[in-house]
Amino acid sequence: MTTEKDTAVAVTALSNYLVLHERMEGLGLANLDPSEQLDMFAFPRVRIPTGGSQIWELPTGEAVRSFDGIIVDWRIWRAWYDRPYRSDEKNPPACISVDNIWGVGTPAGKPFGRYECKTCPLNQFGSKIGPDGTPMAGKACPERTPLFILRPDEVLPWLLLLPGGSYTSCRNYRVDAKRESVWHFVTRFSLGTKTGQFTYSIVQFIRPAIPPESRKPNLLSVAEQQTLEAYHNALAPFLRRAATTVLSEGDREIGD
Numbered sequence: 001m002t003t004e005k006d007t008a009v010a011v012t013a014l015s016n017y018l019v020l021h022e023r024m025e026g027l028g029l030a031n032l033d034p035s036e037q038l039d040m041f042a043f044p045r046v047r048i049p050t051g052g053s054q055i056w057e058l059p060t061g062e063a064v065r066s067f068d069g070i071i072v073d074w075r076i077w078r079a080w081y082d083r084p085y086r087s088d089e090k091n092p093p094a095c096i097s098v099d100n101i102w103g104v105g106t107p108a109g110k111p112f113g114r115y116e117c118k119t120c121p122l123n124q125f126g127s128k129i130g131p132d133g134t135p136m137a138g139k140a141c142p143e144r145t146p147l148f149i150l151r152p153d154e155v156l157p158w159l160l161l162l163p164g165g166s167y168t169s170c171r172n173y174r175v176d177a178k179r180e181s182v183w184h185f186v187t188r189f190s191l192g193t194k195t196g197q198f199t200y201s202i203v204q205f206i207r208p209a210i211p212p213e214s215r216k217p218n219l220l221s222v223a224e225q226q227t228l229e230a231y232h233n234a235l236a237p238f239l240r241r242a243a244t245t246v247l248s249e250g251d252r253e254i255g256d
Contacts, residue, residue, distance in 0.1 A: 014186060017070070017152045019231050020224050043148070043159040043242055048166075052199035054191040059158060066190035068208065069149035071182045072157050072232050073239045074170075076100045080107055080122050080141035095122075098244060100143065107141070117141075130198070137196070143167040146243040148235075149189070157235075159242060165194060166203040173205035183232070184225055185218045 014020065044059035046067075055063050078100060079093035095105030095115070103115050107122055117123050122141040130136050142164025148157040162170055174182055188208045191201045207218060220228065 014218065014220060014224065017150065019150060019155065020220075020227050041245075042238070043156055044154070046149070046158050046160040048161075048163060048203070049191070049201050052193035052195065052201050054193060054201065056189070056191065066188050067151075068186050068188050069151050069158065070185070070228070071147055071187055072150045072228065073148040073183075073236070075146050075240075075243045076167075077144050077146070077243070078103060078117055078123070078141050079144055080105070082106075095141070103141070138164060145170055148239055148242075149187075157239075160189070160203075162203055163200075165200060169202060169204060177207075180219070183228060184220045 046056065046058065049055060049057065055065060056067060057063050058067060075098075078095075078097040080095040080103070081091060082094040083091055093105065095103045095107040097103040097117050101117055103117050103120065104113070105115075106112050107115055107120060120141065121127055123139055125139055126135065126137060127140040128136040128138040128142075129140065144164065145162035145167055147160045147162060147170070149160055150157045173187075185207055188206045190204045190206070192204050194200055194202050209218060
């Protein structure tokens with residue numbers, strides 16, 4: 001059972017993030033071997049709500065309008081499904097791309113093979129078909145973005161799979177950061193609603209201001225950046241595997 005909060009989870013100062021103040025050995029990451037199968041099920045999952053809701057249901061059981069964290073990793077991949085989205089069903093994609101350049105599978109009934117994403121008809125606007133068979137404005141094979149979000153008191157990041165409808169807002173947020181990497185500061189995640197042929201939620205990104213009493217801006221120091229980079233490097237093989245699993249096993253979100 002969740003407990004809904006009317007306000008956002010309070011902004012936590014960067015100095016309170018556990019990972020920034022523990023050696024890798026103290027976090028237990030040294031006990032993991034890269035060959036181990038630490039897949040998506042090992043990472044707490046944040047899901048996009050259905051029906052255009054603007055309330056997150058967090059892995060902690062809380063229902064909130066927004067939450068904060070540091071984006072420690074993301075991927076830009078693609079997945080095309082030969083069946084419409086259904087919230088009660090999982091089906092693996094018929095074609096998948098893990099580099100956003102080449103897809104492998106049977107797109108639109110073609111023989112199994114390797115196909116270039118850039119020229120694929122399924123990567124064109126207007127190629128999407130709605131659940132009722134009606135043509136839509138979006139892409140049949142949109143960009144999918146697994147985000148790994150570090151929370152203050154967590155060792156493993158949370159996993160948020162952005163559907164195609166939220167790709168543009170995520171890309172624009174990363175571009176607006178300009179010379180700063182998004183994993184150098186805290187991001188706030190909230191939800192908006194998009195209505196068209198059906199209504200769904202879209203993820204919104206903002207860089208919140210840290211309260212003045214924290215006496216520290218929303219930006220990691222050089223030493224903290226190095227610590228977080230070491231943390232990311234230790235987890236990188238597991239993050240890639242988890243992102244692959246979440247797509248290949250047919251896990252989808254409304255808005256794809």
